[in-house]
Amino acid sequence: METHQLFELADAALADCVSFGQALVRIPSPSGHEGAVAELVRNRMQALGYDRVWTDEVGNVIGVIRGNRPGKAVLFNCHLDQVDPGDPGGWPYPPHEGVVRDGYLWGRGASDCKGALAAQILSAGLLKRVGRDFAGEIYVAAVVLEEVGGLGTRCLVKEVHPDFVIIGEATDNQIARGHRGRMEWLVTVKGRSVHASVPDRGANPHYVLARFIQALNGVPMAQDAFLGPATVAPTLYCTDQSSANVIPGRCWLHLDWRNVPGQDETSIQMRLQALLDGSLIPGCQASVALHELELVSYTGYRERSPFLHPPFVLEASHPLITESQKALQGALGHTVKVDKWRFATDGGHTAAAGIPTIGFSPGEETFVHTNQDRISIAKMREALVGNMALALRLGAL
Numbered sequence: 001m002e003t004h005q006l007f008e009l010a011d012a013a014l015a016d017c018v019s020f021g022q023a024l025v026r027i028p029s030p031s032g033h034e035g036a037v038a039e040l041v042r043n044r045m046q047a048l049g050y051d052r053v054w055t056d057e058v059g060n061v062i063g064v065i066r067g068n069r070p071g072k073a074v075l076f077n078c079h080l081d082q083v084d085p086g087d088p089g090g091w092p093y094p095p096h097e098g099v100v101r102d103g104y105l106w107g108r109g110a111s112d113c114k115g116a117l118a119a120q121i122l123s124a125g126l127l128k129r130v131g132r133d134f135a136g137e138i139y140v141a142a143v144v145l146e147e148v149g150g151l152g153t154r155c156l157v158k159e160v161h162p163d164f165v166i167i168g169e170a171t172d173n174q175i176a177r178g179h180r181g182r183m184e185w186l187v188t189v190k191g192r193s194v195h196a197s198v199p200d201r202g203a204n205p206h207y208v209l210a211r212f213i214q215a216l217n218g219v220p221m222a223q224d225a226f227l228g229p230a231t232v233a234p235t236l237y238c239t240d241q242s243s244a245n246v247i248p249g250r251c252w253l254h255l256d257w258r259n260v261p262g263q264d265e266t267s268i269q270m271r272l273q274a275l276l277d278g279s280l281i282p283g284c285q286a287s288v289a290l291h292e293l294e295l296v297s298y299t300g301y302r303e304r305s306p307f308l309h310p311p312f313v314l315e316a317s318h319p320l321i322t323e324s325q326k327a328l329q330g331a332l333g334h335t336v337k338v339d340k341w342r343f344a345t346d347g348g349h350t351a352a353a354g355i356p357t358i359g360f361s362p363g364e365e366t367f368v369h370t371n372q373d374r375i376s377i378a379k380m381r382e383a384l385v386g387n388m389a390l391a392l393r394l395g396a397l
């Protein structure tokens with residue numbers, strides 16, 4: 001298909017794409033409560049004539065459109081869940097109103113990833129409407145529970161095995177080919193709780209964590225040539241006490257560790273445990289473990305698992321990257337860069353399942369998880385064209 005035809009299709013569908021994005025933003029969908037937005041997605045895929053639409057055990061909605069000749073299976077992936085909007089008073093427009101103004105669709109989840117999801121779903125629908133003149137199959141997966149570790153996509157890749165994955169996490173219509181991983185560690189110190197007026201009788205766990213945090217600050221971190229340095233940051237700090245005149249019996253600290261390829265859980269845990277052992281005081285014991293969460297999806301699927309997004313890097317010379325760059329540059333008529341995400345995505349799970357993965361999305365990283373959350377309508381138009389160009393080129397590889 002010619003470039004101008006792709007733009008004609010996108011222009012004819014853009015108003016519909018924006019209003020579908022609006023409808024998605026208007027339904028709040030915190031992690032574990034994606035049922036209503038999933039239904040909207042399922043209905044839209046059915047209305048667009050997807051060949052098959054189904055909801056899996058964990059609640060992911062998956063739709064497929066088949067081309068008129070054999071080829072590769074390309075899976076577009078976005079998540080249905082959104083992070084909390086926080087104080088609505090801090091927003092320029094109410095976070096779930098889906099206001100369209102100044103060339104943007106505003107609201108929580110617009111850039112992460114509801115705007116991208118609307119474009120993915122409609123792009124595949126357009127290729128079907130004009131006669132399925134492409135090779136292979138296009139899957140669109142709207143997944144659950146991404147913001148809490150990616151259980152949705154971990155379940156998805158057990159059932160669906162595409163040749164390529166395109167993740168709709170913010171890339172500003174450029175290509176991303178990897179990111180650092182995210183691990184959440186829980187450092188727990190047990191002491192001896194006593195009345196705060198007689199500290200000598202107890203063992204105060206705060207002193208252990210104070211020494212540990214100091215030591216952590218100077219710890220050398222691994223470097224990756226493409227992804228940059230691994231980082232670690234203490235985030236939440238909790239105690240088992242709510243009274244200010246009692247020495248707590250237990251304190252725990254959450255660490256956000258952004259790992260690079262080659263750093264596995266065991267090696268990081270050993271380093272943390274050594275730091276912790278060196279921070280102990282008499283009467284205290286300490287341990288470090290991955291933070292585990294019991295997740296329940298809106299369908300009732302339940303799993304206890306560690307909070308872990310694996311890192312990944314797809315080599316720059318991989319055909320998924322070189323061909324995607326050619327397809328996008330050809331269709332969009334400008335340079336498309338290949339870079340990385342700063343944050344972790346479900347791409348870590350698809351890459352870990354052995355599926356070559358990239359990112360392409362109209363979302364912009366600066367708006368993600370902020371009260372300025374919004375998606376550019378001009379970029380949604382480009383994304384409609386870009387998604388179609390990717391599906392056409394990659395299906396024929």
Ligand SMILES: [Zn+2]
Nearest residue numbers: 079112113169
């Ligand atoms: Zn996201």
